[in-house]
Amino acid sequence: MKRLLSTFALAGAMGLCAFGAQAATKLEQVKSKGFVQCGVSQGLPGFSNPNDKGEWSGLDVEFCRAVAAAIFGDATKVKFTPLSAKDRFTALQSGDIDILSRNTTWTITRDTSLGLNFTGVTYYDGQGFMIRKDKKVNSALELSGASVCTQTGTTTEQNLADYFRANNMTYEVIAFATNDEVVKAYDAGRCDVLTTDRSGLAGERLKLTNPDDHIVLPEIISKEPLGPVVAHGDDQWFDIVKWVLYAQLNAEELGVNSKNVDEQLKSAVNPEIKRLLGTEGKYGEGMGIGNDWGYLIIKNVGNYAEIYDRTVGPDTPLKLARGLNALWNKGGIQYAPPIR
Amino acid sequence: MSMTFDDGTFIRNEMAPVLPPPTQRIGAVAWMRENLFSGVLNTLLTVFGICLVALIVPPFVRFMFLDAVWAGENREACLGPEVGACWPFIQAKFGQLIYGFYPISERWRVDIVFAAGALLLVPLMVLSWPFKRINAFLFFVAYPVVAFVLLTGGNINASAFLLERFGLIRGLVGDAQIAGVNLVFWVDYVLTALLVMAAIGGLIALLGGSGRSAARTTFWVFLAFGLLIFIWDVDVGLDYVETRQWGGLLVTLVIAVTGIVASLPLGILLALGRRSQMPVVRLLSVVFIEFWRGVPLITVLFFATYMLPLFLPQGTNPDALLRALVGVALFSAAYMAEVVRGGLQAIPKGQYEGAMAMGLTWSQMMRLIVLPQALTLVIPGIVNSFISLFKDTTLVLIVSIFDFLGQLRASFTDPNWATPVTLYTGFAFAGVVYFLFCFGMSRYSLFVERRLNTSHRH
Numbered sequence: 001m002k003r004l005l006s007t008f009a010l011a012g013a014m015g016l017c018a019f020g021a022q023a024a025t026k027l028e029q030v031k032s033k034g035f036v037q038c039g040v041s042q043g044l045p046g047f048s049n050p051n052d053k054g055e056w057s058g059l060d061v062e063f064c065r066a067v068a069a070a071i072f073g074d075a076t077k078v079k080f081t082p083l084s085a086k087d088r089f090t091a092l093q094s095g096d097i098d099i100l101s102r103n104t105t106w107t108i109t110r111d112t113s114l115g116l117n118f119t120g121v122t123y124y125d126g127q128g129f130m131i132r133k134d135k136k137v138n139s140a141l142e143l144s145g146a147s148v149c150t151q152t153g154t155t156t157e158q159n160l161a162d163y164f165r166a167n168n169m170t171y172e173v174i175a176f177a178t179n180d181e182v183v184k185a186y187d188a189g190r191c192d193v194l195t196t197d198r199s200g201l202a203g204e205r206l207k208l209t210n211p212d213d214h215i216v217l218p219e220i221i222s223k224e225p226l227g228p229v230v231a232h233g234d235d236q237w238f239d240i241v242k243w244v245l246y247a248q249l250n251a252e253e254l255g256v257n258s259k260n261v262d263e264q265l266k267s268a269v270n271p272e273i274k275r276l277l278g279t280e281g282k283y284g285e286g287m288g289i290g291n292d293w294g295y296l297i298i299k300n301v302g303n304y305a306e307i308y309d310r311t312v313g314p315d316t317p318l319k320l321a322r323g324l325n326a327l328w329n330k331g332g333i334q335y336a337p338p339i340r
Numbered sequence: 341m342s343m344t345f346d347d348g349t350f351i352r353n354e355m356a357p358v359l360p361p362p363t364q365r366i367g368a369v370a371w372m373r374e375n376l377f378s379g380v381l382n383t384l385l386t387v388f389g390i391c392l393v394a395l396i397v398p399p400f401v402r403f404m405f406l407d408a409v410w411a412g413e414n415r416e417a418c419l420g421p422e423v424g425a426c427w428p429f430i431q432a433k434f435g436q437l438i439y440g441f442y443p444i445s446e447r448w449r450v451d452i453v454f455a456a457g458a459l460l461l462v463p464l465m466v467l468s469w470p471f472k473r474i475n476a477f478l479f480f481v482a483y484p485v486v487a488f489v490l491l492t493g494g495n496i497n498a499s500a501f502l503l504e505r506f507g508l509i510r511g512l513v514g515d516a517q518i519a520g521v522n523l524v525f526w527v528d529y530v531l532t533a534l535l536v537m538a539a540i541g542g543l544i545a546l547l548g549g550s551g552r553s554a555a556r557t558t559f560w561v562f563l564a565f566g567l568l569i570f571i572w573d574v575d576v577g578l579d580y581v582e583t584r585q586w587g588g589l590l591v592t593l594v595i596a597v598t599g600i601v602a603s604l605p606l607g608i609l610l611a612l613g614r615r616s617q618m619p620v621v622r623l624l625s626v627v628f629i630e631f632w633r634g635v636p637l638i639t640v641l642f643f644a645t646y647m648l649p650l651f652l653p654q655g656t657n658p659d660a661l662l663r664a665l666v667g668v669a670l671f672s673a674a675y676m677a678e679v680v681r682g683g684l685q686a687i688p689k690g691q692y693e694g695a696m697a698m699g700l701t702w703s704q705m706m707r708l709i710v711l712p713q714a715l716t717l718v719i720p721g722i723v724n725s726f727i728s729l730f731k732d733t734t735l736v737l738i739v740s741i742f743d744f745l746g747q748l749r750a751s752f753t754d755p756n757w758a759t760p761v762t763l764y765t766g767f768a769f770a771g772v773v774y775f776l777f778c779f780g781m782s783r784y785s786l787f788v789e790r791r792l793n794t795s796h797r798h
Contacts, residue, residue, distance in 0.1 A: 042740070043753030050750050054436045054444065079584060082740050082750070090646045091740075180752075180763055187760065206415065206758035317415065317755040 026230075026237035027071070027288050030098055035077045038064035039097035042082040045203035046312035046320070047103050047123075056080045059311040060101040062301055063122055063228055067099060067244050069300035070293040089114050092231050099241055100229040103199075105155075115232045119242040122227050123312075124324040124333060126220035127159050128198040130205065133215050135192060140219035144169035149182050149191035151175065156196055159222040183207050197224055202318040240287045247294045249336035250276055251303035253327055258302040265295060275339045283339055294339070304334065404768060418759040425765040426757075433751040440587015440742055446579060449490045450590055456483060457597075465784065467791055480601065485571055491586070491594075493578040494571070501528040521573050529569070533562040583661035587742040589773070591661070595668055595733040595743065600726050602669040607676025608715075612706065614681055625677070632674035637735055640667045645739035664736050672729045679721040683714030716792045723785035727778045745770055 030036055040048035040060050048058040061080065068078035081097050092100045093115055103125075104110070106118040129140050129148075137143065140163075150157050152175040164171045174191045176182045183204045186194040194204065198220065205211045228245070230238050251257065254273050256264050265277050274280035277295040284291040301307065312320045326332025364370055376386040407424030409417055418426035430437070439447050460479040463469045488494070517523065537555045545551030586594070613625030632640075644663040652658075687710055695705035715722070737746035748766045751757070 042737075042742075042746070043750040045753050045755040045758060049753040049755070050436060050441070050747075051754060052432045052756070054439075054441050056441075079582070081584065082742065084738060084740070087642070087646055087738075087740070094646060094649045096646070096649065203753075203755060203758065206755060207760055207762070209421070209760050317758065 025288075026098060026234040027240065030071060034072075035079050036064060036068045036071065036099065037079050037081060037097045038067075039081045039083045039088055039091055039100040039102055040064070041102045042084055044103055044200075045206075046199065046316065046318045048080075048082075048101075057311065059123060059307060060103060060228075062307040062311060063101050063245065064099060066248060066297045066301040066307075067241060069296045070240065070244050070247070071289055073290070073292075073296045073300070075300040089116065089229075092116060092229060095231070098230070098237070103226045104229055106225045106227050110229075116229050117232060117238050119228050119230060119238060120245045121225040121334075122245060123199065123225075125197045125199050125224035125226050126324075127156055127195060127222040127224065128201055128220055129217040130186075130194045130201045130214050131192060131217060133213050137217070140217045140221065141167060141169075143171065143193060145171065146193050147172040147174055147191040148193045148195055149174050149176070149186045150195050151179055151182055152177055155222070160195055163221040179204070180207075198323075199312065199318070199320060202312070202320050206317055236288055240289065243287065243339075244293075244297060245304075246336035247276060247297050247339070248302075248304040248307070249327070249334055250339055251294070251298050252305045253329070253336070256298055256303060257306055258298055258300075261295060261298045272339070281340070403764070414756045415759050415762075418757075418761055423759075423761055425768060426759055426761045427765065429751075429757045429759075429762055429765055430769050432757065433748075433754075436747050436751060437588045437744060439590055440747055441585040442581060442587070442590065443579070443585065446581055449578065449581075453487045453490050454593075456486070457593075467788070485568060489572060489576060490578070491581065491590075492583070493576075493580040494573075495575040495578075495580065496569075496572045497522075501525055502532045503528050521570070521575070525573070529562075529566060533559070533566070536562070583659050583741075586661065588747040589744045591736070591741060592730075592733050592744040594661075595665060595736060596726075596730045598665050599668045599672050599729045599733070603672035603676045603725070603729070604722070606669070606673035608680050608711065610673060610677035611680035611684060614677065615684055629674045629677050632671050633678070635671075637668070637671050637732060638738055640671055641735060641739045660739065661741060664739060664741055668729070668733070668736075672725060672732075675725050676722065679718050679725055680714065682721060683716075683718035684710065686717050687714050716789075719785055719789045719792070723781055727781055730777060730781070731774065744773065 024032070038061075040056060040058075043049050044058070044060075046058055048056055048060045051057040064078045064080070065075040069075040071077075081091065083091055083097075083100070083102060088100055088102050088104065089110075091097050100116075101122070103123070104118075105125075106121065110116060111118050129143070131137050131143075143164075148160060148171050150160060150173060157173065157175060160171070160173070174185060176185060179196070179200075182194065182196075185191060186204075187208050194201070196204065198216065201216055205214060205216075208214060228241055230241050250272075254270065254276060256273055256276065261277070264273055265279065268274055268277070268279075271280060275283065275294075277298075278284060278290070278292040282291050284293040287293070290296070302310075308322065308325065309315060312318045314321060322330075322332060324332050325334055328335040360366075364373070377383045403424040405424075407422060409423055409426050409428060412418060412426075412428035417428055435444070435447070439450055442450060460475065460483055464472070464475050464479055469475075537558045540558050541551040541555030543551075544554040610625050610629055613621045614629065616622050616625070641664055644667045645660055648658075648663060691709055691713065692705065695709040700708065733743050734745045736743055737749070742750060748770055752762060752766060
């Protein structure tokens with residue numbers, strides 16, 4: 001009888017243990033499984049697309065690698081789940097993925113009513129217009145009466161309607177179901193103007209027969225701040241993901257990059273750099289990760305400028321200028337709170 | 341009748357030379373007159389057909405071969421005014437189209453699985469070759485087990501069976517592991533097997549049956565399962581490759597083959613169930629079939645992938661590909677059931693009555709008399725289901741599993757290969773690949789049909 005009782009007690013204790021394990025924080029879960037599960041798009045040029053080696057590459061992808069580097073010191077400890085626009089939030093809510101880094105626009109609806117938190121802005125995008133050079137149009141305000149190619153059922157279409165109405169201009173929409181159809185129609189001359197997000201325009205332009213015959217107009221008619229998203233309910237995880245981006249921005253501001261980071265670690269005198277790289281202060285502790293988290297991010301992945309340049313920057317086929325995404329002290333609006 | 345035959349002047353002594361038939365009756369011209377231009381309507385149709393071919397074929401050939409680019413490093417090679425297919429794009433992405441994100445250093449494992457599958461399938465499909473029984477056993481039983489180990493790396497985490505869920509075993513044996521095999525699990529498994537055997541044997545004996553034979557059957561079932569789990573449990577030293585990394589043709593084939601192999605027996609069972617005299621079996625079959633036929637495949641996949649984890653207890657998270665596989669198999673089984681039922685209904689009542697008059701049991705009657713005839717009748721329907729299943733596998737893209745087409749679409753987004761012709765090239769290639777598979781299935785079904793069509797030849 002005694003033995004039976006003790007067996008039951010043991011069973012009860014194990015049950016409790018099992019229960020305790022389930023209530024673990026996101027960071028503990030991630031550490032115990034040994035990788036970060038990251039939701040990316042099923043393919044968006046420069047943001048997340050498979051490269052020739054069969055690996056995911058792009059700005060959104062690099063961000064997830066940076067999170068993995070901060071936690072594990074190893075940028076490869078991340079697994080990617082390609083998600084369609086429809087299931088991205090469901091996948092995050094069900095815990096299928098730890099971070100959603102999928103060119104997702106930060107809006108009030110998404111931030112407040114879906115049980116999600118946006119952790120920052122990795123790319124400031126906005127809707128723009130592309131037009132043939134020979135139309136001799138220099139501003140979107142001269143587009144009255146134009147026919148515009150766009151995708152059906154997107155916010156792009158709504159923004160377009162808002163913009164033309166606000167400026168009292170007439171236009172004709174020619175809408176298609178998929179992006180590829182839109183580009184083909186524009187290339188074939190079925191419409192005067194092609195509109196979508198500016199980063200998208202850069203990608204679509206590559207598919208045109210003569211990319212150099214087209215220009216992107218300077219006006220940006222919508223705000224599309226794209227950023228990583230985490231689920232509600234774990235503030236520690238929210239902090240980590242948020243500060244990974246800030247560390248990369250601060251690193252660029254302080255001139256620390258993956259090439260000089262080892263040297264900086266040894267010889268830097270600037271206290272800001274020392275705090276970033278973890279030689280001074282214990283800033284990782286507050287997030288439950290190592291104090292060298294900043295160093296690990298820069299060493300393994302790089303600072304914001306490095307990531308930008310190798311995924312969408314001027315040297316890539318997309319040739320996107322920094323624009324709004326330049327640092328605040330260089331004409332852009334990327335601004336990170338200080339590490340101290 | 342005043343002919344005289346005496347002098348022989350009116351009788352030929354030699355055969356008249358064979359004259360060639362009138363030119364209008366033979367040769368290409370006559371064939372065309374007869375088959376292509378026999379009437380006004382026929383002539384019009386012929387002209388229309390020729391126009392269609394002339395319209396489609398030359399641009400197609402020009403795009404695919406004459407104007408095509410055959411070598412290059414990136415998009416620069418495929419830019420230009422009159423450029424056809426961009427084959428370097430397919431070359432660069434070929435590995436991904438076949439293996440998906442499967443690690444490059446481990447791709448030999450997939451190659452072995454492909455090769456072994458082909459080696460086992462071909463002799464199985466050539467009807468006249470011997471050793472069908474062994475061959476079928478190897479293909480349907482041994483091959484999936486080995487393929488699973490090769491593709492995933494085996495060494496599944498079998499840590500608890502039944503009793504350990506109540507925490508009864510670990511206290512007894514501790515945490516011993518030998519070659520990746522968890523002792524807790526196996527003690528648990530053996531004890532559970534003994535318990536279940538005793539329970540079933542006792543129950544049957546109580547009900548007046550043969551408890552011993554029931555227990556023996558249970559033993560064999562447990563042994564077979566145990567063997568299966570053991571093979572998957574042993575650490576054979578292969579790296580673990582999770583199914584998320586699978587993709588391309590590999591995923592298409594895994595889903596299609598599993599769906600095809602699983603849906604036929606399931607479908608036959610369901611069809612028999614639907615025609616059964618037993619009300620419960622019939623009701624269950626009808627409900628199952630009508631449910632799965634009434635729900636779109638996309639809904640099934642979406643539900644299995646994103647909704648199921650919300651219902652299951654936390655921690656039990658079946659593999660995404662597995663969930664899709666089960667969904668596809670059940671879905672196609674429902675369709676298969678109706679195809680087979682069509683065949684069953686076409687068998688004359690006399691066949692059943694004859695079989696019963698011979699004293700055959702129900703299962704003998706079905707196995708030896710009815711099903712062979714019914715299945716032969718519905719071969720076109722069955723293959724039709726197979727082909728549509730093969731193409732429907734593309735739908736797994738919506739649950740983020742990249743099959744062949746999904747992988748291709750993802751490749752389109754690589755800015756290094758974004759050109760005006762990339763899209764066309766990719767889809768042309770995909771079309772050729774899908775066509776080869778589906779046409780192959782279709783031709784093989786025709787061959788089997790002719791071969792088995794012994795009784796209905798007119």
